[in-house]
Amino acid sequence: MAANYWDSTQAKYWTFTKPELSELRHQLTQHHQPTVSKFHLPDRRHLSIYMQTNLIKLARRLNLRQQALATAQIYIKRFYLRVEIRRTNPYLIMATAIYLACKMEETPQHIRLMLGEAARQWPELGVTETSKIGECEFAVISTLQSRLICHHPYRALGELQGTFGLGTEEGTLAHNIVNDCFNTDLPLLYAPHVIAITAMFLAVVLRPAGQMGGSAAQSALAGFAGLKQAGPKLGKMVDWLAESEVDMEAVIDATQEMVSLYECWEGYSERACKEAITKFMREGK
Amino acid sequence: MQGTPYAPQRHINDHYDIVGFISSGTYGRVYKAVSKRNTAQPAQPVKHPLSGRTIEAFAIKKFKPDKEGAELQYTGISQSAIREMALCTELSHQALIHLVEIILESKCIFMVFEYAEHDLLQLIHHHSLLPRTPIPAVTLRSCMYQLLSGLLYLHQNWVIHRDLKPANIMVTSSGAIKIGDLGLARLFYKPLQALFSGDKVVVTIWYRAPELLLGSRHYTPAIDLWAVGCIFAELLSLRPIFKGEEAKQDSKKAVPFQRNQMGKIGEVLGLPKRQEWPLLQSMPEYSSLASVSLHNPAVNRPLTLEKWYRNTVQNNNYSGHNSSPPDESALDLLRKLLEYDPLKRLTAEQALKHPYFLGPDSNGKPPSWNCFEGLETKYPARKVSTEAHEIGTGSLPGTKRSVLPDDSLLRPPPKKMRDG
Numbered sequence: 001m002a003a004n005y006w007d008s009t010q011a012k013y014w015t016f017t018k019p020e021l022s023e024l025r026h027q028l029t030q031h032h033q034p035t036v037s038k039f040h041l042p043d044r045r046h047l048s049i050y051m052q053t054n055l056i057k058l059a060r061r062l063n064l065r066q067q068a069l070a071t072a073q074i075y076i077k078r079f080y081l082r083v084e085i086r087r088t089n090p091y092l093i094m095a096t097a098i099y100l101a102c103k104m105e106e107t108p109q110h111i112r113l114m115l116g117e118a119a120r121q122w123p124e125l126g127v128t129e130t131s132k133i134g135e136c137e138f139a140v141i142s143t144l145q146s147r148l149i150c151h152h153p154y155r156a157l158g159e160l161q162g163t164f165g166l167g168t169e170e171g172t173l174a175h176n177i178v179n180d181c182f183n184t185d186l187p188l189l190y191a192p193h194v195i196a197i198t199a200m201f202l203a204v205v206l207r208p209a210g211q212m213g214g215s216a217a218q219s220a221l222a223g224f225a226g227l228k229q230a231g232p233k234l235g236k237m238v239d240w241l242a243e244s245e246v247d248m249e250a251v252i253d254a255t256q257e258m259v260s261l262y263e264c265w266e267g268y269s270e271r272a273c274k275e276a277i278t279k280f281m282r283e284g285k
Numbered sequence: 286m287q288g289t290p291y292a293p294q295r296h297i298n299d300h301y302d303i304v305g306f307i308s309s310g311t312y313g314r315v316y317k318a319v320s321k322r323n324t325a326q327p328a329q330p331v332k333h334p335l336s337g338r339t340i341e342a343f344a345i346k347k348f349k350p351d352k353e354g355a356e357l358q359y360t361g362i363s364q365s366a367i368r369e370m371a372l373c374t375e376l377s378h379q380a381l382i383h384l385v386e387i388i389l390e391s392k393c394i395f396m397v398f399e400y401a402e403h404d405l406l407q408l409i410h411h412h413s414l415l416p417r418t419p420i421p422a423v424t425l426r427s428c429m430y431q432l433l434s435g436l437l438y439l440h441q442n443w444v445i446h447r448d449l450k451p452a453n454i455m456v457t458s459s460g461a462i463k464i465g466d467l468g469l470a471r472l473f474y475k476p477l478q479a480l481f482s483g484d485k486v487v488v489t490i491w492y493r494a495p496e497l498l499l500g501s502r503h504y505t506p507a508i509d510l511w512a513v514g515c516i517f518a519e520l521l522s523l524r525p526i527f528k529g530e531e532a533k534q535d536s537k538k539a540v541p542f543q544r545n546q547m548g549k550i551g552e553v554l555g556l557p558k559r560q561e562w563p564l565l566q567s568m569p570e571y572s573s574l575a576s577v578s579l580h581n582p583a584v585n586r587p588l589t590l591e592k593w594y595r596n597t598v599q600n601n602n603y604s605g606h607n608s609s610p611p612d613e614s615a616l617d618l619l620r621k622l623l624e625y626d627p628l629k630r631l632t633a634e635q636a637l638k639h640p641y642f643l644g645p646d647s648n649g650k651p652p653s654w655n656c657f658e659g660l661e662t663k664y665p666a667r668k669v670s671t672e673a674h675e676i677g678t679g680s681l682p683g684t685k686r687s688v689l690p691d692d693s694l695l696r697p698p699p700k701k702m703r704d705g
Binding site: 104133 | 362364367370372375392
């Protein structure tokens with residue numbers, strides 16, 4: 001587990017192929033056909049960006065660490081693979097996921113504090129009793145089948161940064177790319193080190209283009225302008241990868257997913273997401 | 286929760302028949318159970334994933350809801366339960382108690398484990414009954430080997446158990462050792478917070494490592510190896526080697542210095558010295574160490590572990606019981622486990638390679654995974670009460686799960702949002 005990702009419940013039960021993922025989602029949609037067709041939702045990645053933005057706000061209020069935030073996002077991703085989002089209160093799920101993730105990452109927060117901050121942050125939450133979070137916690141743990149230990153790309157990122165000779169800026173950029181990956185399906189598809197390598201690869205390629213302190217998204221959209229300048233570092237990385245047993249197809253696919261995420265990000269509208277959620281929360285049963 | 290599409294999938298009473306009550310603790314109660322018999326279709330036999338054998342009986346740990354009596358409320362699951370649920374779900378090893386499933390139902394958590402007929406404390410009790418008989422050397426060796434194998438697995442997976450003691454080490458009727466109770470266990474890979482800040486008090490006092498007694502803020506898996514040393518000694522002599530009295534926390538919630546326990550260790554080993562433990566001086570309670578000898582002068586003329594061992598072996602009167610005593614390597618292993626300096630203390634991996642496990646009476650073979658192999662003794666089965674309120678909680682010292690009730694772990698948050 002913690003030492004060996006390949007033996008982990010994440011690898012064994014919560015990692016899928018793309019066809020498996022779409023089949024799971026298809027089944028869920030079929031099962032809730034009337035609700036699904038009644039409420040149109042924005043792109044899944046947009047919803048994810050919306051939730052991440054909101055989770056970060058809550059995390060700042062509570063002074064949480066990145067790792068707890070990442071774990072909470074994984075819980076939410078897994079949960080919505082089993083439960084149709086239109087039939088839930090996403091704000092309650094977010095508050096509960098954070099509450100549970102904090103315990104799991106050994107930085108527990110009191111349930112009353114969690115509820116108070118969540119309610120202040122999200123008037124839409126509509127929950128005033130801590131027992132609601134407690135009840136939802138049972139639901140989340142049941143749905144996740146108690147498989148609560150998560151492996152994140154941050155560890156591999158820390159370990160390999162030196163190997164690849166990443167500078168501080170590239171390191172930060174890679175880190176941000178990993179943060180962004182929680183808005184894609186990547187954590188449900190690939191091993192954490194694959195995502196870490198993808199992030200570093202993108203960081204090395206993109207950084208010269210994004211030197212003006214832009215975000216990963218801006219850099220990605222500026223295209224692979226830095227490809228040539230990244231030469232030596234990239235060469236070193238490619239050599240290392242060639243000799244390693246890292247699944248290169250996975251890295252390539254993950255790279256495409258990330259680039260596609262940044263394209264998709266352009267069309268993100270916070271308002272559209274918020275309204276869509278409010279609509280199904282208000283009108284759904 | 287609208288629509289509540291998350292109804293519990295399984296009901297405890299649909300699948301298990303409770304046979305009786307085993308024990309209770311701060312966390313809740315443990316029951317013995319078997320698969321439900323009188324259902325329309327016979328239950329699928331539950332197989333152990335590693336050995337493939339059918340699990341006949343179960344131990345069901347029911348976590349106590351916070352408030353009893355009053356109407357049950359969801360109050361948030363305790364950190365200890367969360368840890369145990371997550372770790373037991375993740376881990377799998379033949380020397381670790383196997384979790385069959387977790388059922389969350391009507392505000393209660395039921396963890397269903399494979400049932401183990403005995404535990405090391407029971408074995409020790411059985412041998413200490415008159416006429417007192419020593420635990421045979423072969424059994425002892427097998428117990429230690431299996432225990433250390435399970436511990437190595439835990440440590441390789443970045444898990445510190447933090448509550449090893451004879452009562453938490455199960456023994457199945459086929460002689461397999463199973464480490465149990467992971468309620469205090471936690472991951473130690475780059476923790477977000479120092480281990481100390483999470484749980485101020487870990488490990489039952491008699492098995493608590495000296496670095497913990499001296500207030501170390503950062504501790505390592507070595508604390509589990511100290512506990513293993515204490516258990517080894519207890520299996521040899523049938524009584525706790527360092528049976529101190531716990532100093533209770535005062536009203537200010539400050540963690541007191543465990544002078545009495547340190548004294549008990551000192552009576553045998555002498556007090557730790559800077560020359561032998563270079564970082565000793567940096568221990569928060571280093572200055573309190575001097576006060577130990579004022580209260581307990583015996584620490585100035587310690588018995589020494591060698592003398593303790595000789596006395597123990599002699600008292601055990603192995604020849605009178607037709608069994609040979611453990612050889613000298615047992616003393617050497619014991620000494621290296623009960624090493625003051627956690628950096629010098631054997632790791633689980635090193636301990637498993639110790640000559641003790643390939644001693645003369647083992648014929649060069651590694652110890653058996655059945656600690657009862659070749660044994661005529663029949664150990665009594667675990668006591669299971671059919672009347673739930675009959676059994677008290679006993680007088681053994683427990684381990685504090687946390688200073689406050691679990692969900693009141695309110696503390697100032699860490700300073701900044703930092704990266705994992």
